[in-house]
Amino acid sequence: MTGIAACSFMLAQVAPHAREAGAILAAQDDPAALSELKLDAVLRQNDRLVQDNIEAALAAGDADLADSFVALARDRNIAVPDDLLARVSDAVKEENSTSHFARRFATGLVTGSADDVASLSGTVVGDLFVIGDVRDVVREGKHLAMGEDTDRLVLGLAAAGLAVTAATYVSIGGAAPVRAGLTLVKDARKVGRLGEGLAAWAGRSAREFVDTPMLQNAVASGSVLRPGQTVSAIKAAFRAEKAGALVRLGKDVTRVAEKTGTRGAMDSLRIAEGPKDVARAARLAEAQGSKTRAIMKLLGRGALLLVGGAFDLALWLFGAVLTLFGLLSSIKATTERLTQAWCDRRRARRLRRAQVAAEAALASAAGPA
Template sequence: MANIFKLSALAGPVLTLALGAAAVDWIVFERVDYLADVQIVNPIEYSQTLYARGDYRTAEEYARLFLSLPGVSAAQTPGREVAEVLKRAEAVRASPGYVAAETMKGFFTGGSAETYGEAAGFASDLTAVGDVRDLLRESARWYAGEPVDAFTAGLSALGIVLTAAALTPEAPAAATAKGAVSILKTAKRAGKLPPRIERELVEAAAEPWAVIGRVAPLDAVVEAGGRGGAKAAWSSFLQELDVGRTALAAEGGRAAKKLESLGGLTRCAATQGLGAALEVLNRSENLADIPRVVRTAEKLGGDAAAVLRFGGPGIVRAVEKRGVAEVMSVYRFGPEVVKLLDRLPAKTVLRDVRHFMAATSRASYRMMKRGVRIFEGAAAMLSSVLSVAGWAGRLAARRVRRRTEPQ
């Protein structure tokens, strides 16, 4: 019986341990548990991976942006390692052979992943050269029964009619729209055009495509190319366009009015660079959303292209809700952390992320959390058992005393 009383006396300390485990669980784990499934970017691994797969432009842009973030120093880890990746990427991208190859690729095929390659492709698209090139290529595919890129063909048609409108009263609007069309084509090639915007633009290009089909029958042009080669097709097409330039110019004026909302995109490319304009498109949900993202890019200034690129789909909302300074304070931890700013202030997110990262790695974090909760449950259960045992022991002791007392 005495042993039971001794055990029951342990119920209080055991319960205290259970409460302590619960407190540790809350302070160390529960408070930052929302971060357990959030992907926190390791800048060293990320930049090295980009370089290793040959994406030198992205590696350089990421490294440069990371080193400019608050609290990052090139003299300390992880800044030191990221700075080394930056140095290597810069060396590759500055080599004459690499620059020449990417520039030629951009101008003639529009397929370069480099800024100067994109700029060369963009320059060719600003003239009729790029539009005719792309339209004839897609027409040849159509004539041969091969799959046709309706978006590229449609925007090429838009580009041609807008170029034709350059000598009409609609020239200023046509020039702005022409610049936007060239950006859109470049974005498509770079894989930065959301599907919904692509569908909207294909619909907008339907009438210009029909007008070109009437002015310069594409099947006849392709047949001419079959007889005399690409040069013959090119000459035949240009001749037909020249004859029908009045109809093309009229359609170009109408198209310019339809694309007035894209003026901000052209302005963004002129003031912040083509890269920023491409990232604006990449972060826009539809055509109507473009002006909103342009305003975000303007707030971000010279870093707009890189911040939009690496900030993930939540970057625009985060900048609108919290401001640039708060976004940049947590930016180093990756897009999923940036997205948390939609419901938490940067100060809270920054504190919790640092606490989470300082505590342990993700795998051991989960193991420790499970261990604390098992101990918490076991201690609470043992405390209950000991309390019940103590209560039963006291009840049994009373009954024994009653039996032994003289009647």
């Protein structure tokens, strides 16, 4: 009985962890379900976690992230002070104002750098008119021709962008999502917000779909003052048949941006270690919508897949199985002992009755004699 009690106590302690571990392992291929389970654990540990992150986002001037945390709080029935909600609302209104949009649009158009919807719009417009891509190709191409440090990834993305831009015009906007996605990847690279693993993968891909010698010749004679001639020469160096993976990446980035905004797409590119992570981020964004940025802020890459800890989760399950086996073994052993004791008592009673009967028979036989 002691063994049963001990195993029952251990199972009661292990079972909740094992159940949670099993749910997480079962959801490892579903970013939306996985993030929900991980959020449960994270939010249980700190009641003020959401409120503190809203304050931090406002202090950093990121109204979009603050609003994402508000959406998460609303979905999770987490109370947020009214004055804090008002501050978030005011910040969002300011960020979406016409003057702010115009200023950021101009910044994106001129500098080719995007960190919100307005600046991305300007950047995409610049790239659609090939200004941005020609500028990037000529700049990096000159570095390459002169033997200077060259960002081959930006060079490859700009070359790919020129080819996709041409396809966008031919398809009357059909390739625009890919164009916007590639622009975001290029901008993330420029500002150092492209994950190391994803940057390495994109760099390898760029070497495959860009004919470097031909591109060097194109940029050696190219100029932003002759965009038509320069674009034609650069497009000839682009191997469209080998850019399928890059096109899929551009589409996935755009899917994220459509649901979470430009900054959400940038967040996903920062934590991604490869194109599969970006595809997972797109699935997460489609399921969680405006909450996605808050989720990625809290969980990081763990919002997309199991990052470490799989062995620990498996140990919880293994421990629960062993404890259950121990409990069943204890029940079996106890049952066997009780059954054996019952059988022994019955056997002893039968022996006593037989002995009494034998003694009575002997006494009866001895009496007449």
